Amino acid sequence: MKEVKELLIEAKDEISSANDMASLNNIRIKYLGKKGLVTLEMKKLKKLPQEEKPKFGAVINKVRNEIEKLLNEKMEEIRKNEKIKKFEKIRVDVTLPGAKRDKGHLHILTKVQRELEDIFISMGFEVVEGPEVEDTWHNFDALNTPEWHPARDAQDSFYFDEKTLLRTHTSPIQIRTMLEKKPPLAIISPGRVFRRDYDSTHLPMFTQMEGLYVDKNVTVRHLKYTLEEMARRVFGESAKVRLKPSFFPFTEPSYEVDVWFQGNWLEILGAGMVDPNVFRNVGYDPETWSGFAFGLGLERIAMVKYGIKDIRDFIRNDVRFLENY
Ligand code: DAH
Numbered sequence: 001m002k003e004v005k006e007l008l009i010e011a012k013d014e015i016s017s018a019n020d021m022a023s024l025n026n027i028r029i030k031y032l033g034k035k036g037l038v039t040l041e042m043k044k045l046k047k048l049p050q051e052e053k054p055k056f057g058a059v060i061n062k063v064r065n066e067i068e069k070l071l072n073e074k075m076e077e078i079r080k081n082e083k084i085k086k087f088e089k090i091r092v093d094v095t096l097p098g099a100k101r102d103k104g105h106l107h108i109l110t111k112v113q114r115e116l117e118d119i120f121i122s123m124g125f126e127v128v129e130g131p132e133v134e135d136t137w138h139n140f141d142a143l144n145t146p147e148w149h150p151a152r153d154a155q156d157s158f159y160f161d162e163k164t165l166l167r168t169h170t171s172p173i174q175i176r177t178m179l180e181k182k183p184p185l186a187i188i189s190p191g192r193v194f195r196r197d198y199d200s201t202h203l204p205m206f207t208q209m210e211g212l213y214v215d216k217n218v219t220v221r222h223l224k225y226t227l228e229e230m231a232r233r234v235f236g237e238s239a240k241v242r243l244k245p246s247f248f249p250f251t252e253p254s255y256e257v258d259v260w261f262q263g264n265w266l267e268i269l270g271a272g273m274v275d276p277n278v279f280r281n282v283g284y285d286p287e288t289w290s291g292f293a294f295g296l297g298l299e300r301i302a303m304v305k306y307g308i309k310d311i312r313d314f315i316r317n318d319v320r321f322l323e324n325y
Contacts, residue, residue, distance in 0.1 A: 004041050004056075007031065008063045015070045024075055031067050038064050108325035109207055109314055112302045113190050116209055119233045123226065125186045125211065130173040132192055136163050138172035143250040144277040158194050158204075166194035170210035171250060174274075174293055177212060178282040183289050184215035190298065200310045207298040214274065214284070214291035220253070223271055223292035227257055235261045235305060246270065250278050251293055259304070266304050269296035 011031050018024050031038045041060050048056055106114075117127055139145075140152050150156070151168060158166040173189040189210040198204050213222065224243060231239040240260035248254040251272020258265040271294035276286035299311050306325060308314075313321045 004038075004059055004063050007037055007041070008066055011067045012070060015067075015074050018074060019078065021075070021078060024071060024078065028071055032064065032071075038067065107314075107322065108302055108306065108308075109298055111325070112298055112305070113207065113209070115234065116230070116296075116298070116301070117188065117190065119230055120188045120211065123186075123229065125188045125213075128173060128177055128187045128189050129191060130167075130170070130176050130189060132167055132194070133160070134165060134167040134172050136165065138175050139165060139167050139169075142175040142278070142281040143171050144275050144281070145249040149249060156196055158196065167191075168195055169193050169295060170208040171293070171295060173210050174212045174250070174278070175282060178214070178279075178284060183284060183291075186213045186215075187211070200312065203299070203311055203315065205315075206311070209296050209298055211271075211294040211296075212274070212291060213293075214289055216288065216290065218273070218290040218292055220273060220292070223255075223273070223294070226292070227269070227271065227294065231259045231261075234301065235259060243271075246272075248272055250275050252276075257294070261304060268300050268304060269294050271295070 011027065014027050014030075015024070018027060028036075030036055033039065038060065042064075045053060045057055045060065121127065136152070140149065145151060157168050160166075170189050170191050170193060173187070173191075177185065177187050177189075187210075189212075191208065191210075192205055193208050194205050195202070196204060211226075213226070220243070224241060228239075228241045231241050238260075242258040242260070242265060243255040244258065246254045246256040248270055252275045254270070254272035256267055257269045257271050258267050260266075271292065274291040274293050279286040279289055279291075299314055302308060302314070303311065
């Protein structure tokens with residue numbers, strides 16, 4: 001009896017100092033296994049005289065149950081600890097500062113384009129777009145630009161074949177619009193244009209915005225007011241506009257337009273009164289209809305407004321540049 005009780009004390013000791021499942025299992029085998037110490041004691045029961053059996057049996061049973069209980073409790077405890085350890089490992093500290101992610105924004109040119117669109121829309125203009133691959137009729141002939149004109153030189157443009165090229169300006173949209181709509185009309189048309197140029201002030205691909213206004217009795221005053229209003233909204237109230245005589249095949253008279261900004265006259269666009277030949281080419285009667293047109297370079301406007309020196313920066317995709325705007 002005494003031995004059996006000592007078994008319990010030993011087992012208790014071992015169980016309490018075990019701290020993983022493997023050693024618990026060994027303890028279980030040592031005491032309760034087929035050849036375990038407690039099991040052996042039970043086997044001795046048979047050999048005892050009849051009257052001692054119940055008492056001894058009860059003690060052994062109690063010891064066995066007690067060990068079983070301790071083992072189970074310890075198992076539970078170990079399981080719990082392992083769980084805690086596991087969660088501790090994968091715990092996320094939500095109070096740590098988060099990983100910083102750079103937020104993107106619109107490209108400077110897109111912003112300038114949208115700003116101009118808003119300005120012209122507020123004056124009643126509609127935004128239309130056209131194809132970047134054009135035919136020579138829309139790009140040149142219909143715009144009163146004859147075969148011999150230097151702008152048509154293959155050296156200056158990107159031709160696919162004799163009659164197809166990447167548009168060299170947004171002016172063909174004037175033609176496409178007038179063929180489609182009846183006057184009066186007021187449109188602007190932003191888009192990419194292509195020329196064989198590449199230096200600090202010229203790109204082979206750049207962005208223009210065409211403007212066309214057709215109505216009865218349109219004069220240069222309408223043109224000048226519209227451009228002044230645009231200049232004031234883009235460059236500030238003190239912006240002034242100056243028209244200089246120039247030449248474009250599709251306008252008569254034609255102007256180069258300067259804006260007074262930060263102490264300088266800056267040339268930012270071409271403009272003029274729509275040439276009667278252009279009206280004839282789209283079937284408008286030039287005796288009835290009159291209009292003005294303009295074409296401005298969006299890179300140019302952005303460069304003037306933001307003091308950008310090299311036009312190539314727009315397409316270099318250098319974040320250090322893009323971040324500034
Ligand atoms: N298309 C001309 C160019 O690319 C710009 C231009 C000048 C457009 C006068 C016009 C205009 O509509 O009236 O150089």
